Structure formats: C-alpha cells, structure tokens
Amino acid sequence: xxxxxxxxxxxxxxxxxxxxxxxxxxxxxxxxxxxxxxxxxxxxxxxxxxxxxxxxxxxxxxxxxxxxxxxxxxxxxxxxxxxxxxxxxxxxxxxxxxxxxxxxxxxxxxxxxxxxxxxxxxxxxxxxxxxxxxxxxxxxxxxxxxxxxxxxxxxxxxxxxxxxxxxxxxxxxxxxxxxxxxxxxxxxxxxxxxxxxxxxxxxxxxxxxxxxxxxxxxxxxxxxxxxxxxxxxxxxxxxxxxxxxxxxxxxxxxxxxxxxxxxxxxxxxxxxxxxxxxxxxxxxxxxxxxxxxxxxxxxxxxxxxxxxxxxxxxxxxxxxxxxxxxxxxxxxxxxxxxxxxxxxxxxxxxxxxxxxxxxxxxxxxxxxxxxxxxxxxxxxxxxxxxxxxxxxxxxxxxxxxxxxxxxxxxxxxxxxxxxxxxxxxxxxxxxxxxxxxxxxxxxxxxxxxxxxxxxxxxxxxxxxxxxxxxxxxxxxxxxxxxxxxxx
Numbered sequence: 001x002x003x004x005x006x007x008x009x010x011x012x013x014x015x016x017x018x019x020x021x022x023x024x025x026x027x028x029x030x031x032x033x034x035x036x037x038x039x040x041x042x043x044x045x046x047x048x049x050x051x052x053x054x055x056x057x058x059x060x061x062x063x064x065x066x067x068x069x070x071x072x073x074x075x076x077x078x079x080x081x082x083x084x085x086x087x088x089x090x091x092x093x094x095x096x097x098x099x100x101x102x103x104x105x106x107x108x109x110x111x112x113x114x115x116x117x118x119x120x121x122x123x124x125x126x127x128x129x130x131x132x133x134x135x136x137x138x139x140x141x142x143x144x145x146x147x148x149x150x151x152x153x154x155x156x157x158x159x160x161x162x163x164x165x166x167x168x169x170x171x172x173x174x175x176x177x178x179x180x181x182x183x184x185x186x187x188x189x190x191x192x193x194x195x196x197x198x199x200x201x202x203x204x205x206x207x208x209x210x211x212x213x214x215x216x217x218x219x220x221x222x223x224x225x226x227x228x229x230x231x232x233x234x235x236x237x238x239x240x241x242x243x244x245x246x247x248x249x250x251x252x253x254x255x256x257x258x259x260x261x262x263x264x265x266x267x268x269x270x271x272x273x274x275x276x277x278x279x280x281x282x283x284x285x286x287x288x289x290x291x292x293x294x295x296x297x298x299x300x301x302x303x304x305x306x307x308x309x310x311x312x313x314x315x316x317x318x319x320x321x322x323x324x325x326x327x328x329x330x331x332x333x334x335x336x337x338x339x340x341x342x343x344x345x346x347x348x349x350x351x352x353x354x355x356x357x358x359x360x361x362x363x364x365x366x367x368x369x370x371x372x373x374x375x376x377x378x379x380x381x382x383x384x385x386x387x388x389x390x391x392x393x394x395x396x397x398x399x400x401x402x403x404x405x406x407x408x409x410x411x412x413x414x415x416x417x418x419x420x421x422x423x424x425x426x427x428x429x430x431x432x433x434x435x436x437x438x439x440x441x442x443x444x445x446x447x448x449x450x451x452x453x454x455x456x457x458x459x460x461x462x463x464x465x466x467x468x469x470x471x472x473x474x475x476x477x478x479x480x481x482x483x484x485x486x487x
Contacts, residue, residue: 004128007051007106007189009044010096013037013113014057014083019240025059027113028066029238031248032255033275033293036238037063038070039116045074046120047109047127052076053096054113057083088207089183090199097193107131108187110210114237117251118184122234129227130186136222137191137214139164140184142232150180151211153226161226162218164211168204179228181211182235191217251276267305299333313343316351329361332368350385364395367410379403380422384410390434393418409444 017026027037034042037054044052056063064080071078081096093110100108107127111118122140130138139161141153149167152174156162164181165174195213203209214224229235238244255276256269263282266272273291274280280298287305294312298304301318313326316333326343332351337343341355346363349355353366356373364378367385372378376389380397383389387408395406396419404422408414412426415434420426427444435450442448461474 004107004124004131006047006049006109006123006127006186007104008100009047009049009052009109009111009123010093011037011040011044011052011054011111011113012089012092012096013040013063014055014092015114016058017114017239020244021241025063026238027063029241029244031116031238031244032251033277034116035066035070036116036244037066037113038073039276040111040113040118041067041070041078042074043118043120043123044109044111045076045078047123049109050106051079051100051104053079053081053099055081055083055092055096057092086201086208088201088205089210090196090208090212093192093210094196094208097196104189104193106189108189108192110183110185110187112183112237114239115182115184115235116238116247117231117236117254118234122229122231123184126184126186126227129225133225134223135186135225136188136217137224138186139214139224139226140182140235141179141226141228142182142230142235143179143228144232145178147175147178147180151183152177153179153181155179155226161214161224163215166203166205166209166211179226182229183210183237184235185210187213188222191222308338381406381408381420383408384412384428386410387412388414390414390416390418390432392416394420396421 013027015026020026020029028035054067060082067078067080079099081099083092083095107130109123109127126138126140151164151166152170153161154163154165154174167175192213195216198216199208199212201208218224233250236247238247252273255274256266256272259274259280260266264280265285267286268288271288272286275293277294278292278296281300283300284298285303289307290305291309296310296313298315299317302315303320304315307323308321309325311327313329315321315331318333319331319335321331321337323339324337324341324343328345329343329347331337331349332353334351335349335353337349337355340357342360344362347361348365350366350368350370352369354371354373355361358375359372360377362379365382366372367383369386370383372389373391375392377394379395380403381395387410393414397403406420406422407425409426409428409430411429414432415436417435418432419437421437421439424438424441426438426442429445430442431447432438433447433449436448437450438448461471465471
C-alpha cells in the first residue's frame with residue numbers, strides 16, 4: 001500500500017482577526033485547552049509532512065514565540081515565514097515557499113491556523129485522493145446550508161471543478177451555490193511554484209488569491225478537482241467569539257463522545273468539559289458539572305465530581321474527588337477528596353489518604369493513609385503516614401517575608417485548632433491538645449499543649465449586658481439553680 005505523505009504543509013496564520021475584538025491574536029485564542037493554532041499545527045504534524053511552515057504577520061513576534069512552544073509539544077521542527085505587505089492567501093503561500101527547498105517535489109498542503117477541528121485523517125485523505133488521481137490541484141470542499149462569506153465551488157457541465165469564486169466577486173447565481181471552498185488545498189509543488197508568480201490582485205479585495213492557481217492550472221490543461229467532506233465542522237473557522245464558542249462546544253462534544261466509547265462513564269455529557277490533552281482510563285466515572293483541563297490523567301476506577309474542576313492533575317486508581325478545585329496536584333489510589341476542597345499546586349495526597357471539607361492545601365505532601373478531614377489549611381508541609389490533623393488547624397507557613405516548612409511524622413494525632421508555626425517538626429506518634437500553638441519541635445511520642453488557666457468572671461453578662469436575651473436566659477438559669485439548691 002502506497003503511503004501518502006505530504007512533502008510540506010503550510011499553515012496560514014498571518015491575519016489580524018479584527019472580528020475577535022481582542023488584544024490576543026486570533027490564532028492564539030483557546031478551545032479544548034489548546035490555541036486554535038496549536039490544533040492546526042498538531043493536525044498538520046500528525047500527517048507527517050517532510051516540512052511544516054507557518055506564515056505569520058500580525059503580532060509576529062508573539063505568535064512566533066507561541067509557534068516555538070507548540071513545536072516543542074508536537075516534537076518536530078516548525079518553520080516560520082513572514083508575509084510582506086502584499087495581501088492575500090496567494091502571497092502568504094508564496095512567502096512560505098521561500099522557506100522550502102527550491103527543488104521540492106510532491107504534494108504541498110495549505111491549511112489555516114483557525115480551523116481547529118480539522119484532523120490529520122482528513123489531511124491524509126486529501127493527499128491520498130490528490131496523488132492517486134494525479135491532480136495538479138485538489139481543494140477540500142463542503143456543502144453548507146448557509147454559504148454566506150465563503151468562496152463558492154463552481155463546477156462545469158460534467159461536474160468537474162471549473163473555478164473558485166470569492167463571494168465579493170461572485171454573481172447572484174454563483175452566490176446561490178452551496179458547495180463552498182474550505183481554503184484547504186493539496187497542490188503539486190511544481191504547479192504551485194510556477195503558478196503563483198502569475199497570480200495578480202485584480203479583484204474586489206485587491207488581494208493575491210490562492211484560488212487563482214486553480215484557474216491557471218486548468219487553463220494549462222492540468223487536472224484539478226474538489227474533494228467534498230461530509231464533516232462541515234472540520235472546515236469551519238473561528239472569526240469571532242461566537243464562532244469560537246460554537247467550535248469549542250462541538251470539539252468538547254467529540255472529545256466526550258470518544259471517551260465514552262473508550263469505556264468512560266460520563267453521566268451528563270452536556271455539563272462535562274474535557275480538554276484535548278486529558279487522558280482518561282477505562283471505568284472512570286465522571287459526574288455532572290466536571291471540568292478537566294490541561295494534562296489531567298485520571299486512572300481506572302476513579303470517580304470525579306459532581307461539580308469538580310481539575311487542571312494538570314493526576315488522579316490514581318479508585319480515588320474519589322467530590323466538589324473540588326485542584327491544580328498541579330496528585331491524588332493517590334483509593335484516596336478521597338472533598339467536598340469543597342481546594343488543592344493548589346504541589347499537593348500530593350498519598351494512597352488511601354483524605355482531604356476533606358473546606359480544606360486548602362498547597363505544596364503539601366500528605367502520606368499514606370493520612371487524613372486532613374475538615375476546616376484546615378496545609379501549606380508548605382510534609383505529613384507522614386497514618387496521621388490525623390484535627391479540625392480547624394492551620395500550618396502557619398508565612399512570616400510576612402519568607403515561606404517555611406512544617407514536618408509532621410507518622411501516626412501523629414493533633415487536636416482541633418492546632419497552629420503549626422513553621423519551621424517546626426512534630427515527631428512520630430506525637431499528639432497535640434485542642435487549641436495548641438506549636439512553636440517548637442515536638443519529640444516523638446510527646447503531647448504538645450498550650451495550657452492557660454481558665455478564668456470565669458461570674459455575673460459578667462448580668463452586669464455588662466443587662467436586658468439582652470442572654471442576660472434574661474442567664475438570670476432564669478441562675479434562679480432555677482438557686483431554687484434547686486434551696487430544695
């Protein structure tokens with residue numbers, strides 16, 4: 001079987017995208033945890049071209065830096081070409097060719113930086129159709145109900161591709177055509193190289209249209225064709241934020257559907273959002289209201305949700321995470337988190353551990369079977385195995401200038417409202433009493449207490465708060481007590 005590999009893929013990303021009304025370049029707007037351009041480059045890279053070029057102009061340096069970061073992620077070289085003052089897709093492609101070998105042969109694919117749902121499989125199908133039929137040019141087309149804004153595919157009486165007409169140059173009859181140009185092409189490299197210098201700017205936009213290459217090739221007697229895709233979403237671009245949101249919703253629907261078919265239970269797909277780089281394993285259960293962002297990895301048997309947002313977080317097998325916000329955290333096997341927990345970066349919860357209700361953790365290593373059940377802040381701390389931190393405890397890690405670390409050993413039991421004033425160490429098997437402020441190290445097996453005599457000022461409420469409900473209640477209680485004693 002012949003392997004169809006493009007000689008080059010050119011991604012056009014030079015436009016300003018004014019309809020986004022944003023200081024962020026259009027191609028850097030995200031959906032599914034990746035920028036539009038990241039989606040486009042990832043699809044191009046997966047089609048395994050010999051060369052990959054991105055054409056830039058607007059916010060050039062900012063986008064070029066972004067391209068470099070994407071190249072690291074997809075692990076391949078991505079070249080950058082700069083479009084000059086001559087506008088149009090034809091000129092952008094001409095600028096891209098300057099970054100490619102002058103004797104390049106084979107198929108050159110041209111695509112865009114704002115079509116995030118386009119897949120490598122579709123690009124490979126386009127190349128296969130183009131090469132098997134020995135076309136000079138093949139355009140990817142689609143039938144749409146509302147073709148406004150798109151160039152139209154004009155076919156001759158035999159059904160063969162005759163030309164592509166931009167909407168602003170189209171006649172009324174041409175505007176009625178519903179087959180549209182996606183802007184994605186496969187070119188014979190030599191035909192493209194020879195045709196582009198012949199393309200002019202005599203049109204309504206005064207731009208150098210890439211579509212004119214089809215006319216030039218056809219007039220030279222070279223075969224051209226259109227390959228129609230049934231998946232219109234793959235060729236839809238994001239020109240404004242409304243389109244961006246629609247594309248994001250559709251991308252998420254596809255991601256969620258793929259994971260369900262891979263053995264993940266997603267109770268309510270409509271309220272579940274999963275980024276493109278998230279990894280889920282079979283028999284994960286996702287409850288309503290869950291968002292999984294970045295590079296989350298959720299192991300088999302884990303239950304996530306409801307109402308949970310995790311970013312770049314690893315959840316190991318059979319763990320349960322309920323109504324939790326977590327980022328850059330690791331949750332161990334059979335551990336439980338939540339409800340209403342906040343896991344900040346650097347949190348590592350050991351196997352069978354617990355982070356409970358209204359607990360916040362940051363840069364905290366919590367060992368096997370250890371529990372932080374409720375109403376506690378654990379920051380810059382290491383807690384050993386099988387220890388229990390009492391309710392309303394605080395790891396006091398900040399002195400106003402520097403952060404300090406607290407170490408709690410194995411099998412430690414601390415009372416409610418314990419304050420760990422870092423830096424401090426609590427030895428294995430130690431205890432603390434309720435309300436203890438630990439300011440110095442606690443030896444293994446010791447009981448730490450902050451003891452002060454309790455002072456009761458009798459009749460204070462009657463004297464200082466007369467007439468209040470508290471005073472009335474106290475007066476009645478004292479009277480009842482006196483009557484009981486007299487009897």
